[in-house]
Amino acid sequence: MLTLLVLAVLGAGAAYLLLWPVPITPRAWQAPVDAGYSGPHAANTGLAGVHRIGLGGADGPEHIAIGPDGLPYAAVHDGRILRLDPAGGLPQEVAVTGGRVLGFAFDQTGRIIAADALRGLVAISPDGVVSPLLTQIGPGDPLIYPNSVIIAAEGTVYFTASSTRFDPARWGGTFNASLLDILEQSATGRVLAYSPADGRVRVVARGLSFANGIALSADGTRLLVAETGRYRIWSIDPKAQAVDVSTLPPEGDASARVLLEDLPGYPDNLMRGRDGRTWVGLTKARSPVIDHLSALPELRAVILRLPRSLWPVPRPYGHVFAFDPDGRVTADLQDPAGATPDTSGVTESGDRLYLQSLTADFVGWRPAP
Template sequence: MKKTGWTLIIATLALTAYLILWPVPVEPVSWQAPAAPGYSGPHAANNRLSGIRLIDLGDETGPEHVALARDGKLYAAMASGNIVRMNPDGTAQEVFVNTGGRVLGFGFDAAGNLIAADAMKGLLSIGPDRAVRVLINTVNGGPIRYANAVVVGANGKIYFTDASTRFAPKDWGGTFAASILDIMEQSSTGRVLEYDSARKTARIVARGLSFANGIALSQDEQTLFVNETGRYRVWKIAVTANDLDVTQGSPQAAVLLDNLPGYPDNLMRGLDGRLWLGFAKPRNPVIDAMSDKPLLRKVTLRLPRALWPVPKAYGHVIAFNEEGTVTADLQDPIGAYPETTAVTETPERLYIQSLHAKGLGWLAR
């Protein structure tokens, strides 16, 4: 009996030491998550997304970003590194290019080049001839670790997000794992960058964002809308801002949508002045409760990954106007289509983007 008792004591001490002392890659920062609003008001629970249909993508998964190009084709960035091109109804699928990384967002410039934010490679330009060229992968002498979303202005300037300067997907098991580490740490190292294609120079527009994600331009192209995934909000940031720390307060940056019910991911320009936003996951009360408990977040990351408080699946996309009024809210509480990261709107359809889905979702518009 004594031997068994000592064994239990030693095992308990060893487990306690492990949970408290074992090194983890994050240095969590304390912050105060606002009380979750739940599914109420403009986000009242509904089933408007539950009738989603699927375009079979074969062996491809994760159509994270989808765009309809001037050639009338639909382009979709996949987890494999492929950008797949197809007809709007999903037929005639072909691999347009493989970047060797993971494209999370892209757009097209005036010359027809596909401008891609590749989480592994940086900012890329892919010509109609399918040649891949790195535009930039450093800024101010430091690496761009997590290129995430991109928008191309009419003046040729390219704006894109660097989600985290701490956790590069190529070093931490991919984009999803790196995003979890960054959001658990809350060190707010995300940035908005500008690449001037004429001068071939880059600069920091704004910084201090907790996982800078989706990005879109206002109709007059004087303002950037930027998702701050880790703090459940959307910012308006002036394109003229220069190395602006949004945490310090400035008339050039303001929160447009705050205390959202999920983790905002991509932003896409829709029709009739709409902007579409997708929530990769709903909020989790356990994660919110740990916001001001950095030590507890460290302990959590020492647990087996199966025990991490990863939020459940919940399909959710919204549309809003430039004043911040929500004009559409589509949900699927069952989450049959995982990680609804955004919507690509065409005159006929709403294509639903996803980080991990095995097909491309769509609804009749």
């Protein structure tokens, strides 16, 4: 009898791990070999001991931009945008969107154009009034998971929409939705162009596994886009028309090509710095387990049936680096201790680098290299 009971329990457990419904339909892909912390990304402690600016009880300064007044502004987890005091004083509340801003930029009139993962593309006036700009791409095509924003000199707003599958408003927030999208690997992320003059939207590129950070190249002729789920950064023609990057040959073409690949972590925000360089933050180091499961989609579904404590989440590791227009790494700064966790990017201003983070309760800064 005891043997039968044990077998029944084991059978029920196996059935749960194999058959219990999960929200993802995983796709097979082949993760590139992880070179680890070597070459231009050799391990270092360039982010150790950074200076800190408190957020007055807020956390998650996911994105930082420099305003027309020359001061840094940060989007934090509770939906606010804060004006920071570089001297370390308490921040000032500028606006509350009621959602979660992941990226924003200032236009030529001083308005903030923000990608709010819960509310869509919004505009924020200099006096803090929040107005919706875009919630639909087209008929039957809602704007889901807007993430990062850049504004071209002529006014076009380029932004990423990370997923058409997992809406943070429905799936427990941005972290849960991003995890589901990257585990599924259905690659539904897009790059879009919005014209404030007439409200028109154009799909620039699609087929990205969690489209994330976006920046313009130094000469303004290319869009740089982080594909978080596949550890790479693309160079894309801003004039492209719905190019499907998942169908391109390995070398790409004139519309889109991979600029950096096989990165040692998950790339997030992209920010232009001085001297033609672009900064990127790696929010997490790569997981050998997740890489191994890239070609085993069924086992990725099993992960979601395990207790969250058993999920293969990499340990905290701070890491940002800069690259030139040709994709050569020109600076690499790391914090192996993870004191500055989940580094989502870098904002360079004057002689400082301000560190963006998904979870920190401060903004770290250090002198620019």
